[in-house]
Amino acid sequence: MSLDLEIREQRREKLEAMRQGGADPYPRRFAFSHTLAEVDSAYAATTAEALEAERVPVAVCGRLMAVRGHGKAGFGQLLQDGTRLQIYVRQDSVDADSFALWKDLDLGDFIGVHGYVFRTRTNELTVHAERLEFLSKALLPLPEKWHGLQDVEARYRQRYLDLLNPDVRRVFERRAKMVQSLREQFLARGYLEVETPMMQPLAGGAAARPFRTHHEALDIPLYLRIAPELYLKRLVVGGLERVFEINRNFRNEGISTQHNPEFTMLEFYEAYSDYRVLMDWSETLLAELARQVTGGTEVEFRGERLDFSHCRRLSLRAAIREFWPAGAGAAPEIAALHDPAHERSIAERYNAFAHSSGAAAVPLESAGEGALLTAVFEHVAERHLLQPTIIYDFPVAVSPLAKNKADEPAWVERFEIYAGGMEIANGYSELNDPEEQHRRFLQQLTLRERGDAEAHALDQDYIRALSYGMPPTAGEGIGIDRLAMLLTGSASIRDVILFPLLRPETQGPV
RNA sequence: GGGCCGGUAGCUCAAUUGGCAGAGCAAGUGACUCUUAAUCACUAGGUUGAAGGUUCGAUUCCUUCCCGGCUCACCA
Numbered sequence: 001m002s003l004d005l006e007i008r009e010q011r012r013e014k015l016e017a018m019r020q021g022g023a024d025p026y027p028r029r030f031a032f033s034h035t036l037a038e039v040d041s042a043y044a045a046t047t048a049e050a051l052e053a054e055r056v057p058v059a060v061c062g063r064l065m066a067v068r069g070h071g072k073a074g075f076g077q078l079l080q081d082g083t084r085l086q087i088y089v090r091q092d093s094v095d096a097d098s099f100a101l102w103k104d105l106d107l108g109d110f111i112g113v114h115g116y117v118f119r120t121r122t123n124e125l126t127v128h129a130e131r132l133e134f135l136s137k138a139l140l141p142l143p144e145k146w147h148g149l150q151d152v153e154a155r156y157r158q159r160y161l162d163l164l165n166p167d168v169r170r171v172f173e174r175r176a177k178m179v180q181s182l183r184e185q186f187l188a189r190g191y192l193e194v195e196t197p198m199m200q201p202l203a204g205g206a207a208a209r210p211f212r213t214h215h216e217a218l219d220i221p222l223y224l225r226i227a228p229e230l231y232l233k234r235l236v237v238g239g240l241e242r243v244f245e246i247n248r249n250f251r252n253e254g255i256s257t258q259h260n261p262e263f264t265m266l267e268f269y270e271a272y273s274d275y276r277v278l279m280d281w282s283e284t285l286l287a288e289l290a291r292q293v294t295g296g297t298e299v300e301f302r303g304e305r306l307d308f309s310h311c312r313r314l315s316l317r318a319a320i321r322e323f324w325p326a327g328a329g330a331a332p333e334i335a336a337l338h339d340p341a342h343e344r345s346i347a348e349r350y351n352a353f354a355h356s357s358g359a360a361a362v363p364l365e366s367a368g369e370g371a372l373l374t375a376v377f378e379h380v381a382e383r384h385l386l387q388p389t390i391i392y393d394f395p396v397a398v399s400p401l402a403k404n405k406a407d408e409p410a411w412v413e414r415f416e417i418y419a420g421g422m423e424i425a426n427g428y429s430e431l432n433d434p435e436e437q438h439r440r441f442l443q444q445l446t447l448r449e450r451g452d453a454e455a456h457a458l459d460q461d462y463i464r465a466l467s468y469g470m471p472p473t474a475g476e477g478i479g480i481d482r483l484a485m486l487l488t489g490s491a492s493i494r495d496v497i498l499f500p501l502l503r504p505e506t507q508g509p510v
Numbered sequence: 511g512g513g514c515c516g517g518u519a520g521c522u523c524a525a526u527u528g529g530c531a532g533a534g535c536a537a538g539u540g541a542c543u544c545u546u547a548a549u550c551a552c553u554a555g556g557u558u559g560a561a562g563g564u565u566c567g568a569u570u571c572c573u574u575c576c577c578g579g580c581u582c583a584c585c586a
Contacts, residue, residue: 004520006555007537066546073543090543107536121544144521144535146547151521153578161521208585253585254511263586360583416586423586454585479586492579503577 004140011106011139023134030112030135033059036078036085039117040125048119060085060127061112061135064105065164066145074102075126078113082169086126087113098132107145108138156500174293175484175496179246181292182266182478185285191242191268196231198224198248204462205229205401207454208251211261224250229401229475232269233430234465236473244268246480257492258422258482261501269475274403274429275413278474279390282417282425283311286388293487300489301420304386311388311417316377319391320346323381328353340369340410347372350379370395370410385418394428400440400456402428417478420486427476434466 015025034042039058043051062078062085073090089102093115105111112133120126143149148165155162162168183193201220203210205227213222228245235243248262255261270277290297290308297309314322317337324331328350336342347362354361362375373395385391392415396404402412414428431437440456441463447455484496494500 004555007520010537066548068545068548069542070545070548071542073545075545075548077546086546088544092543120546122546124544124546126544141520141536146535147522149521150523151517151578153517154521156578206586249586251585254583256582256585257580259585265586363584426586477586482586505577 007141008139011137014104014106015137015139018134025134025137027133027135030061030133031059032061032112033057036060036062036080036083039085039127040083043117043125046117048123051118055116055118057114057116058127059112059114060087061110061133063138064107064109064111065142067105067107076102076105078111079164082166082173086120086124087115087129088118088120088126089129089132094129094131098129101132101134102129105134106138106141108140108142110135110137153502156494156502157505159498171484171488171490171496172498174488175480178289178293178484178487179480181289182285182480183246185288186244186268189242189281191244191270192240194232194235194240194243194245195247196225196228196235196245198250200225200231202457202459204456204459205231206249206251207398207456209253209453211250211252226251227265227477228267229477230459230462232267232475233470233473234462236269236271236430237465237468237470241271241471242269255501257494258485260481260493260497263493263497264480265477266480267475267477269430269473271471271473273474274472275392275415275427275474278427278476279311279313279392279415282390282427282476282478286311286417289483290487299487301386301486302491304420306387306419306486308388308419311390313390313392315393316374316391317393319381319385320373320377323384325350325353325357325359325380327357337373338408343369343372347376350376354379370397374398382418382423383421386421388417388419391416391418396440397443399428400444401431401437403431403433404436420482422482422485423479424482424486425476425478427474430470430473430475432466432470432473434463437466438463 018025039060043056060078060080062080064076065079065084066077068075073088076087076089078085078087089099091099094102112135113127113129114131115127115129118126118128142164143161149155149158149162163172186193199213199222201222203223203226206229208226210223210226213224214220215222227249228247232243232245244266245268246264246266249265250262252261253259286308287297287310290299298305298307317334320337321331321334332342332346336346344364347364351361351364353359360379362372362379364372377391393405393411394402394414396402396410396412399412399414402414405411405413412428414426416423417425431440441458444456445458448457481493481496484490485493488496490496
């Protein structure tokens with residue numbers, strides 16, 4: 001028998017013995033007087049003498065994480081909701097049943113402790129036990145007490161064990177605080193929080209491969225949403241002029257340190273606004289977010305200090321010039337970047353450099369007009385954009401839902417925010433001309449026919465909604481997971497998602 | 511999907527260019543009434559991810575496969 005099973009067998013026997021003795025090993029509740037955190041904060045400043053005089057009675061509970069026995073006495077450490085507190089059990093202070101229970105406890109068991117607060121000789125705040133109650137059993141042993149769970153796969157598969165590690169717990173607490181801060185900032189700006197369909201008959205609003213499912217009763221195919229965009233803008237048509245949604249998107253694409261098939265997006269729209277307004281608002285939003293979550297505007301990410309107090313602004317074309325690799329010859333002239341005729345030669349020049357230096361080349365084949373320049377930007381600049389940076393003005397070919405620039409119709413009023421070398425946000429002035437939107441969808445269809453599985457589908461109902469009239473509107477999506485990576489210093493998106501997608505275990509758990 | 515790295519006791523990790531698979535924690539027994547990674551003594555715990563191959567002998571070398579990590583490509 002493996003040791004694991006042996007331990008479980010021994011612990012089952014303890015449970016059985018408890019039942020034989022008339023006790024319920026899984027009792028229903030414990031009426032605690034204080035949480036461990038409350039004990040901690042209430043008596044943090046109280047001296048040993050004052051506690052001794054007062055003998056404050058408490059009833060506390062938690063998971064037993066450490067035991068240091070001394071024969072007829074002993075110390076234990078309880079863990080409750082992230083707080084640890086020491087207990088002291090001595091034979092001459094508790095009843096016989098409680099002491100027998102104490103001797104029989106395993107690490108990981110849950111107990112309730114009645115007693116009083118005191119300080120040990122080393123001045124540690126401790127509950128002096130007078131009675132113990134058994135609350136629940138750990139049949140399986142917990143991970144190693146000092147190192148915790150280290151195996152990366154086990155950490156993700158058994159997150160409940162990983163979360164016992166305070167550093168891991170802190171990441172998810174901070175993520176929660178982040179979402180709360182964002183929500184509060186949007187509510188303060190007069191936004192309404194909404195929920196739009198996660199299952200859609202057409203997966204629109206972004207360029208990505210969707211997950212497909214099927215509704216039995218209606219007998220129709222449905223797609224898990226790749227973005228909420230088209231629904232949120234329908235709401236703006238309906239007069240909900242400031243809306244935001246924090247929810248999951250699903251994209252049937254690769255998994256990496258920056259990609260999980262389901263990820264959380266904050267997406268928002270405000271009427272009578274444009275991308276200039278959103279650039280300003282995003283900048284203050286991020287700065288305030290960093291302040292509320294970390295207490296400052298600077299964070300450490302992959303060895304870099306990132307400063308969220310402001311965003312640098314750079315046009316896409318300027319970014320290509322600035323980050324054009326030295327080995328690729330002179331950076332493209334501004335005039336060339338404005339002339340579609342030069343787009344291909346710019347990409348080819350970059351690719352010549354890429355081939356000689358071993359860097360990834362820009363795929364030339366399927367790209368439509370304007371898409372090449374965007375691809376060049378991503379290859380040349382993205383990984384250099386460590387400090388928060390707004391990149392603005394994109395080609396219309398890669399932005400089928402964004403409004404054209406007044407003075408340059410082949411380009412749109414769109415921006416993306418980069419930090420830590422990752423794209424974390426994407427926003428634009430929304431295209432609200434239904435006829436132009438229809439033409440854009442048709443262009444996407446021709447891409448689709450050419451084999452681009454990620455090109456937008458034609459959403460007639462969305463065209464109809466726009467035809468009723470949508471005010472000038474600006475909208476933006478912010479990737480919550482990546483932002484959480486930045487604000488928690490996590491190198492992988494899996495470290496900020498409680499249960500990241502993994503291949504299922506072939507051999508079931510023990 | 512490509513490249514690189516990894517998988518050894520429940521957990522964290524060792525194992526000498528191929529030579530008896532080990533330690534700490536956790537577990538069991540015993541000692542111990544102020545410890546805090548408690549201490550001390552003893553005990554038990556292994557199909558070294560799987561299947562083949564080379565060899566007198568494989569955790570170690572080779573092949574295939576499984577699982578994971580990093581990275582590149584696609585994407586946010």
